[in-house]
Amino acid sequence: MTIDMEHFTPLASLAGGILIGLAALILMAMNGRVMGISGILGDAFLNNPISGLWRWAFLGGTLVSPFVYLLWAEELLPRPVAAGSTLLIGGFLVGLGSAIGSGCTSGHGICGLARFSLRSFVAVMVFMISAIITVYLMPHGA
């Protein structure tokens, strides 16, 4: 293992994590909801849109958030790793897996771990190992 010092951003990432945590706390304290994006996104389409309007409000906030970030940040340059059918199949697996597994990086990874949920701990271990093996097996630059 070699540490990638060139791209390592501990302070910005810690600050980002604290904001993500704060967002989850606001949603729980005010709306009584777990900030799990796979659940919010899936249920936005499957549940009653009127009683579930808070989901669309949350998703709307997330949709515009990069542009809020750019009000003071200089740039936001995502470097894609997948394209074409790989991207679409990957996206489908992200949705399918997080629905069947009842959560993703936010719901299990942030909220579940903080509630000391055993299910979330197991889910995080499994998807981390699965993702690490996937990246290990994928052809990518050294």
Add this chain to the structure above:
Amino acid sequence: MALITALISGIIFGVGLALGGMLDPSKVVGFLDLFGVWDPSLAFVMGGGVIINVIGHQIIARRSRPICDNQFHLPMTKTITLPLIIGSVLFGIGWGVTGLCPGPAVASTFVNIDTGISFIVAVIAGLVIGKIVLKQLRPA
């Protein structure tokens, strides 16, 4: 009121993702590339998010209900189930291949319109089918 707090939470969430580096798929894959050239940054995202929540939950847990609703909506299932494991394996594969999980997928929709919209549609298709499958698996 509940809509405004959800909107604010969504904005803060997405700004946190952007600041933390979660909207850059290469950075996410760099974090997952444990056996290559490893970028540990995203461990700080997760660590920061979890620590704030552990502290905050001690305060929220003292209340009997949230400010804008009658009750807290928490997951009922407590047992480790096969769908939890299989779903997490599939999610990990998709996350490793694309470098995007659901939150960043939503936030990235309009950042790179060429791929953002088709990607979020693929995620939503997977979510809807997955939720239907999960409902069939559960005993009525």
